[in-house]
Amino acid sequence: MKTFVVILLSFISIKINAQMVNSVYFKNNSYELSQESKTKLDSVAQLKSNLTFRIFGNCDPSGNIELNRKLSENRADAVYVYLKNRIGNNIKLKSSVGLGIEKQINDNSTEDLRTKNRRVDVLIDKTFAPGEKISRKVYPNFLSTKISMMKVKDTFSLPDVSFFGGRHAWLPGGQLNLTRLSNILKENPTLQVELQGHICCDYDNFDGEDLDLKTFNLSWTRANAIKEFLAKQGIDINRIKATGMGHLNPVIYPEITEADRIKNRRVELVLIKK
Known part of the structure; x- marks a missing residue:
């Protein structure tokens, strides 16, 4: 089984443009919050914007399906109860759901990856006024x-490279610029970059489902598809890092038109080393 890169899950920012996610982790077969998790949730509870929290419990596949479902529910409920006693009137706790093993981000080939699946995700939505829309500068x-x-650490766009909805295959118009990217990396052999994948539309999960692979790490599979393309062009894979950002940093939100959705189905580059 292919080992998936662990997707960025912990994200705290006072400025919320659309949605962010904060995750806390649990010991095997436990739903007791650690002190580290409580500290993280305390920070989330202090956010001042008008927000909605949705809580999703997860687990690794140890045990049977029913036990995993119940364990994920208990983890979600533990976070819900903890936050309920600490949030202000500006924050609405909308839901608490146990997903069992339905939407694992990682496979379970190592203990570290299994640990990342024993978690609760708190999805944090900003409350938008009717007709309000954000559009971030590219x-x-x-x-x-x-x-x-x-x-170093600057972020750049990769224009005209977008993806089919729910897939890690890019639209035909992206091939030219991916070839140009490959040539730039060949001409500048000291450059190292991070490819950050993004998705649109699926705001009920941190990341989207890759319809081809049946995994819930679409933003990462998009970044990794470009990494694999560059490797085939002769670029050393040690110069390229692939990361999935889910839908945490949309160019446009909410997506109303197909053009909006296409702009959010993208991969951006961060310069790691010159």
């Missing part, structure tokens, strides 16, 4: 920015 184009002007 990052500079990696393909047209001079290497000398780039700074």
